[in-house]
Structure formats: structure tokens, C-alpha cells
Amino acid sequence: GAGVSQSPSNKVTEKGKDVELRCDPISGHTALYWYRQRLGQGLEFLIYFQGNSAPDKSGLPSDRFSAERTGESVSTLTIQRTQQEDSAVYLCASSLNPNGGYGYTFGSGTRLTVV
Amino acid sequence: QKEVEQNSGPLSVPEGAIASLNCTYSDRGSQSFFWYRQYSGKSPELIMFIYSNGDKEDGRFTAQLNKASQYVSLLIRDSQPSDSATYLCAVMWGGSYIPTFGRGTSLIVHP
Numbered sequence: 166g167a168g169v170s171q172s173p174s175n176k177v178t179e180k181g182k183d184v185e186l187r188c189d190p191i192s193g194h195t196a197l198y199w200y201r202q203r204l205g206q207g208l209e210f211l212i213y214f215q216g217n218s219a220p221d222k223s224g225l226p227s228d229r230f231s232a233e234r235t236g237e238s239v240s241t242l243t244i245q246r247t248q249q250e251d252s253a254v255y256l257c258a259s260s261l262n263p264n265g266g267y268g269y270t271f272g273s274g275t276r277l278t279v280v
Numbered sequence: 281q282k283e284v285e286q287n288s289g290p291l292s293v294p295e296g297a298i299a300s301l302n303c304t305y306s307d308r309g310s311q312s313f314f315w316y317r318q319y320s321g322k323s324p325e326l327i328m329f330i331y332s333n334g335d336k337e338d339g340r341f342t343a344q345l346n347k348a349s350q351y352v353s354l355l356i357r358d359s360q361p362s363d364s365a366t367y368l369c370a371v372m373w374g375g376s377y378i379p380t381f382g383r384g385t386s387l388i389v390h391p
Contacts, residue, residue: 208381215377267329268329269326270326271324
């Protein structure tokens with residue numbers, strides 16, 4: 166596609182429910198990243214994919230968070246048993262350069278609200 | 281601990297002036313440097329990247345890198361109200377595929 170596509174754009178969920186966030190990167194971009202941005206805060210790295218493998222998942226805050234990528238394309242970030250502190254904008258980015266050395270293209274994000 | 285520091289601002293400049301945004305980082309092993317712009321409620325978009333010491337110009341934007349002093353700057357010439365946004369600095373260290381982002385500087389360009 167022309168850009169990085171994320172869905173849904175907004176998600177309101179009840180505390181304790183599971184949510185799944187989707188990212189469709191730019192076609193041909195092998196590197197894919199997930200970040201979290203809480204209101205008024207900076208970008209918090211979550212996980213990095215190179216192809217279908219995740220060489221760096223050091224930013225996942227707890228075992229309630231998981232992510233996968235299939236077909237070197239779409240990625241899903243799953244949050245189980247959501248908590249109020251999970252409320253944030255979840256941003257996906259992709260890069261043509263395998264090590265992100267020329268910068269990222271970000272999607273428009275998924276705004277997650279846990280009530 | 282690799283850190284990237286930015287003054288949160290807001291930096292307020294009049295329309296037509298030069299806006300100067302600064303970023304310092306903690307470790308000399310840095311390799312790549314990026315500036316992103318983030319409008320309120322939107323996602324970051326890449327403005328420029330720079331690898332080598334010196335200046336890199338792209339239109340009204342100039343990135344300046346000084347590795348010895350461990351800072352990178354972004355100059356915006358002829359600032360416009362549409363430049364009002366938060367500017368994020370990101371630094372990538374050698375051997376890492378994950379840049380560290382600063383918290384961003386809020387820029388306000390007033391007519």
C-alpha cells in the first residue's frame with residue numbers, strides 16, 4: 166500500500182478484555198516496529214520485526230503483550246486482560262532499510278482506551 | 281544508559297524567523313540521527329536524517345550534527361504557523377536497530 170495502515174483507528178474496551186491491533190506496512194518494507202505513546206509522553210519502543218522474526222522484543226511491558234507477523238507483511242499486537250494503564254496510542258512503523266537506518270514511516274496509530 | 285535530551289519548550293518564534301531546535305545525546309557510539317515532526321493528535325513523520333558531521337539542508341530545514349559535542353540541531357528557516365508541532369529527535373547507536381527518541385520540543389510559530 167501507499168502508507169502504513171493501522172486498524173482500528175480507535176478502540177474502547179473494558180478492563181480485562183483482550184484486544185488485537187493490526188498493522189499493514191508499506192509493501193516491501195521488511196522492518197516493522199511497534200511503539201506506544203501515552204498522552205503527552207514520548208515514544209516507547211515495544212517490539213521490532215525483521216521479516217517474520219522478532220529479534221528485539223525487549224520493550225514489551227509484560228507477558229500480557231504479544232505480537233506476531235506473518236508473510237513478511239501484516240503484524241498484530243495483542244494485549245490480553247487489558248488494564249487502564251494500557252490506554253495509549255499504539256503506533257506501527259515500517260522501514261525499507263532492514264536496520265531502519267533511513268528512518269521510519271509511521272501509521273496513523275490506534276488509540277486504545279481501557280475503561 | 282543511552283539517553284536523548286530535548287528541551288520540552290514550548291519554543292515560540294514569530295512567523296518568518298529561524299527556529300532552532302536542539303538535541304543532545306549521551307553516548308559517543310552514535311551512528312544515525314533523525315528528526316521527526318508530530319502534529320497534535322497525529323503520528324510522527326520523518327523530516328530528515330543525518331549521519332556525518334556538518335550540515336545537511338533540505339528546503340527550509342537544516343540539520344546540524346556535531347559528534348564531538350554530542351548534539352544535533354534542526355534549523356527551520358522562514359518559519360510558518362504550519363510548522364507549529366512537536367519535533368522529535370531520534371538517535372541510533374551502532375549495533376542497534378532501534379533508535380532512542382527524545383521527548384520532543386514543542387514549537388509554536390505565531391503570525
